[in-house]
Amino acid sequence: METPDTLRDAIIWFAEFENCRQFMIELRWADGVVKCPRCESEHVFYIPKERVWKCYGKHDRPKFSLKTGTIFEDSPITLEKWLPAVWLIVGCKNGISSYELSRDLKVTQKSAWFMLHRIRLAMQSGTFNKLSGEIEVDETFIGGKARNMHKGKRAEKIQGRGAEGKEIVFGMNERGGDVRVMHVEKRTKAELQSAIREHVEAGAAIFSDELLSYDGLSADYQHAVINHAVEYVNGNVHTNGMENFWSLLKRGLHGTYISVEPFHLFRDIDEQAFRFNNRRASDAERFTT
Secondary structure, eight states: OOOOSSHHHHHHHTTSHHHHHHHHHHHHOTTSOOOOTTTOOSOEEEETTTTEEEEOSSSSOOEEOTTTTSTTTTOOSOHHHHHHHHHHHHHOTTOOOHHHHHHHHTOOHHHHHHHHHHHHHHTSOOOOOOBOSEEEEEEEEESOOGGGSOHHHHHHHOOSSTTTTOEEEEEEEETTSOEEEEEESOOOHHHHHHHHHHHBOTTOEEEEOSOGGGTTGGGTSEEEEOOTTTOSOBTTBOOHHHHHHHHHHHHHIIIIIOOOOGGGHHHHHHHHHHHHHTTTSOHHHHHHO
């Protein structure tokens, strides 16, 4: 079964439960044979009135639905709303707020907030493959702008330099490939280089700015530095790919989400990284992924 190509088509198509059912069956069971997610038994019977299957294997909780074992599980919200929500969040370049989603789907704002965080969980990049080739590494600060704060709040949050009181996000961009981004506590040598060695293949070419935390990478990598006080590009040495990602991330955070709590920041980072890593795919391909 083909998936819709546009948001309009997706909303119309997934408004019918039977279309949702067929789509989920093909996505979960490629051969079209529904199996129990708990025991993998094919001896199951569909109960249309309840929209569930009953497994005849000998185990607790014999009934299961299309949601069982997915991010949709334990949610009373129907697939007719879940699937358009997934389409919206993977297709909106700057993200979508819970208030906007609640208006679009006619659910409460709390339900929309819950849905967005569940979908972001599915957008996390889980892979054992390391980045290779030419890698740009950089870090940025996430937080409110001092000029937009009330005087009392500015004195409380901004102490010393503009970076003080802000959250640090570290990123690695494989040129022509994927980006890996994470929320870190400090910009120390130990923390940044530990992340690089975990995610980047030894021998790769690494391009960074002049931050001292990157000193010592030359032992395992081909490390080249660009001094941003002098220039931003020197031949092949630059971090413009990561700068491009930072602009996309901050456009979504400042323009759509406005305020993000530090303990939820990693979710918004995963969301933007997923869209960036699947930027060459169509909306329908990103949705299916």
